[in-house]
Amino acid sequence: MKSGKSQYSLSLFDPENYPSLKMSSESVTFKITNNNLLWALQRTLVTSAHQDVRYYLNGVYLELQPQDNYIRVVGTDGHRLGTATTEAIFDTKQKSIPVNSVILPRTSITKINSLIGVDGDCQVIVTNQLLRIATPFVVVTSRLIDGRYPDWRRVVPDVEKNSDYIKCSLIRSDTKQVVSRCALMANEKTTALNFAFNSAKELKISATNTTDENGIESILYTASKVSKANLSLNAAYVHDALNQFDGYDDTIDIYVSDSETAPVVVKHDANATLTYVVMPLRG
Numbered sequence: 001m002k003s004g005k006s007q008y009s010l011s012l013f014d015p016e017n018y019p020s021l022k023m024s025s026e027s028v029t030f031k032i033t034n035n036n037l038l039w040a041l042q043r044t045l046v047t048s049a050h051q052d053v054r055y056y057l058n059g060v061y062l063e064l065q066p067q068d069n070y071i072r073v074v075g076t077d078g079h080r081l082g083t084a085t086t087e088a089i090f091d092t093k094q095k096s097i098p099v100n101s102v103i104l105p106r107t108s109i110t111k112i113n114s115l116i117g118v119d120g121d122c123q124v125i126v127t128n129q130l131l132r133i134a135t136p137f138v139v140v141t142s143r144l145i146d147g148r149y150p151d152w153r154r155v156v157p158d159v160e161k162n163s164d165y166i167k168c169s170l171i172r173s174d175t176k177q178v179v180s181r182c183a184l185m186a187n188e189k190t191t192a193l194n195f196a197f198n199s200a201k202e203l204k205i206s207a208t209n210t211t212d213e214n215g216i217e218s219i220l221y222t223a224s225k226v227s228k229a230n231l232s233l234n235a236a237y238v239h240d241a242l243n244q245f246d247g248y249d250d251t252i253d254i255y256v257s258d259s260e261t262a263p264v265v266v267k268h269d270a271n272a273t274l275t276y277v278v279m280p281l282r283g
Contacts, residue, residue, distance in 0.1 A: 021141045024127040026098040028064055029091045030071070034135065035118045036086040040073040041109050043244050043274060047082035048075035048106060056147030059105040064126065066090035066097060074152050080237045081152060082244070085273035088124075099126050103149055108142035115140055156277055159255040159265050166229070168197065168221040172252040176242045178217045182207045183235035185215035191235040192281050197227040197256060207235070221254075229256040232281040233264060241266045241276035 001008045041060060049057035063072040069090060074083045108131075115138050116122065125132045132141045159165040182193055186207040196204045201223060206216035221227075245252060248270045255265040266276040 021130060023125055023130055023132060023141075027125050027127045028066065028097050028099050029123060029125050030064070030066070030088040031121055031123055032071070032086070032088040033121050034116055036088075037122065037124070037133070038113060038116065038118060040071070040084040040086045041104075042113065043084045044073045044075035044082045045106065045109050046075070046240050046244065047077060047080050047276065049077035050106065052077065054078070056103055056145055056149055059103045059145050060109060061101060061103055061149045061152065062126070062131075063101045064090075064097065064099065066092050074149075076150070076152060076155075079234070079279050080241070081155060081277040082241070083152070083156070083273075083275050099128055101149070102126055102128075102131060103145035103147060104131055104142060105145055108140075111142075112140055155263060155279075156275065157255075157257075157263060157265060159267075162257075164257045164259070164262070165255045165265070166223055166225060166227040166257070168203070168223045168227055168254050168256060169251055170203065170219060170221045170254060172242055172245060172250050174219055175252065176239060178205050178219055179235055179239050179242070182215050182217060183239070185209055185213050186235055190281060192232045193235045193238070194230070194232050195256075196230045197221070199226045199228065201226060227256055227258070229258050231256070231260050231264070233278055234281060237278045238266075241278060244274065244276065 044060045048060050052058055057077055061074040065071065069088060070085055071088045072083060072085045112133060116133065116135060120135060122133050122135045129144055130141055131144055132139065157165065179193065182205050183191055186192055187209045194206045201221055202218050203221050204216060204218050206214065208214040242252060245268050248268050253267045253269065260280060264278045268274065
């Protein structure tokens, strides 16, 4: 390179050695709005693992359902789980497709969020090794995580049919504020909060730490019957779940069981396809 009195010589690499990103003919293609795709990825990335030795958890699980024209996205770190479903238009209606599900890495989702705008539609092509998202302006191709994702359905209780669960409705903004304030008093290592539902339809959230500092606040809930659940939950996990329902009305549904080991389910009546599960802390 020459410019005026300057001259530079740079070494180059052989282009033949550049990693191949050629898509296999054994693929599944669907069309989806950018907004729906980003919404599903963002709502589940928050519950996926980060630099976990279980490498298959360091991303989100994409489940393809061409016969019903939707995709389901799941993220979990083994302690909590989030799942979101959104509409997608597939090129095929066949139940037997070359690829049924894939695991998209966390790093790729971060790039997708920054490169693709919320307006317009995109085409998504999925193979066993690659996923490509194409818009009129940007094409993003990502390698996939080669691993077997755990059976996430086993940890998601059917709260509508399970009589052990009670649906407790609370004001979401008030609950977030109480969780945030009580978390200041929680143990720094566990950030554990105690959630105690009583016969007066009152939820008491409390925390204590190693220096004997403590805090307790109460918030009313509505339910068809009284819950006496008493369990310990990670404050950050609860707060993250509540944050994902921005844009809906200010009521949130928390499904609890009297069992201290049963998972807690967080949902909203306005969107039954968005679900969060938080496992109670032990001890």
